[in-house]
Amino acid sequence: MSNKDVRVVLAHGAWADGSSWARVITALxxxxxxxxAAPLPLTSLADDVAxxxxxxxxxxxPVALVGHAYAGAVIAETRSPRVKALVYVAALxxxxxxxxxxxxxRLPSHPFAPKxxxxxxxxxxxxxxxxxxxxxxxxxxxxxxxxxxxQRPISPACITVPVGxxxxxxxxxxxxxxxxxxxxxxxxxxxxxxxxxxxVRSHPVDHAPIVTAPKLVTDxxxxxxxxxxxx
Numbered sequence: 001m002s003n004k005d006v007r008v009v010l011a012h013g014a015w016a017d018g019s020s021w022a023r024v025i026t027a028l029x030x031x032x033x034x035x036x037a038a039p040l041p042l043t044s045l046a047d048d049v050a051x052x053x054x055x056x057x058x059x060x061x062p063v064a065l066v067g068h069a070y071a072g073a074v075i076a077e078t079r080s081p082r083v084k085a086l087v088y089v090a091a092l093x094x095x096x097x098x099x100x101x102x103x104x105x106r107l108p109s110h111p112f113a114p115k116x117x118x119x120x121x122x123x124x125x126x127x128x129x130x131x132x133x134x135x136x137x138x139x140x141x142x143x144x145x146x147x148x149x150x151q152r153p154i155s156p157a158c159i160t161v162p163v164g165x166x167x168x169x170x171x172x173x174x175x176x177x178x179x180x181x182x183x184x185x186x187x188x189x190x191x192x193x194x195x196x197x198x199x200v201r202s203h204p205v206d207h208a209p210i211v212t213a214p215k216l217v218t219d220x221x222x223x224x225x226x227x228x229x230x231x
Contacts, residue, residue, distance in 0.1 A: 009055055176201050
């Protein structure tokens with residue numbers, strides 16, 4: 001088996017869509033690795049897991065499953081036997097019985113992190129100013145404009161329900177810790193990675209390295225893919 005035989009499935013986080021993976025997708029493609037971005041509705045955790053499973057059904061062969069931010073909880077809920085590796089990119093990894101919100105707010109928020117609350121429609125949007133202040137402070141202005149324009153709101157139903165037994169207890173995992181993350185505390189990321197017994201790669205990047213440091217993200221995904229090919 002070679003790297004080209006492994007499919008990479010990418011799951012976006014809150015306030016994003018599949019386009020947030022654009023630079024990672026093209027970098028993997030240049031190496032002959034096929035990646036597919038799963039479109040998550042962000043309407044409930046169950047809905048997002050179902051959407052991810054539909055994407056997994058569309059691809060053949062062994063899979064390295066990658067989640068950014070909130071999607072760390074989503075990728076751990078799938079039960080597809082073809083998932084052979086999990087990659088967490090500045091992601092949340094609640095354990096069984098925990099909620100995404102409980103892990104997210106475990107430590108005090110960064111001073112530049114936005115105050116989040118549902119709007120009149122019951123959905124949580126990220127204030128436009130927060131993209132430059134906390135979500136992707138290392139991004140170029142044109143990237144910030146796109147991130148803000150394509151953002152998708154998240155429902156509280158995604159983050160307030162306890163998760164089941166996470167797949168990372170049964171499948172090898174990798175974790176990119178974003179040391180300059182202003183959304184998810186780096187200490188929280190390190191703690192989650194340690195209890196997962198994940199292979200950790202730590203870098204001085206913001207919450208959105210999939211946009212601001214795609215090479216580092218591609219590197220850790222490649223590590224996971226190579227592990228799949230060797231086993």
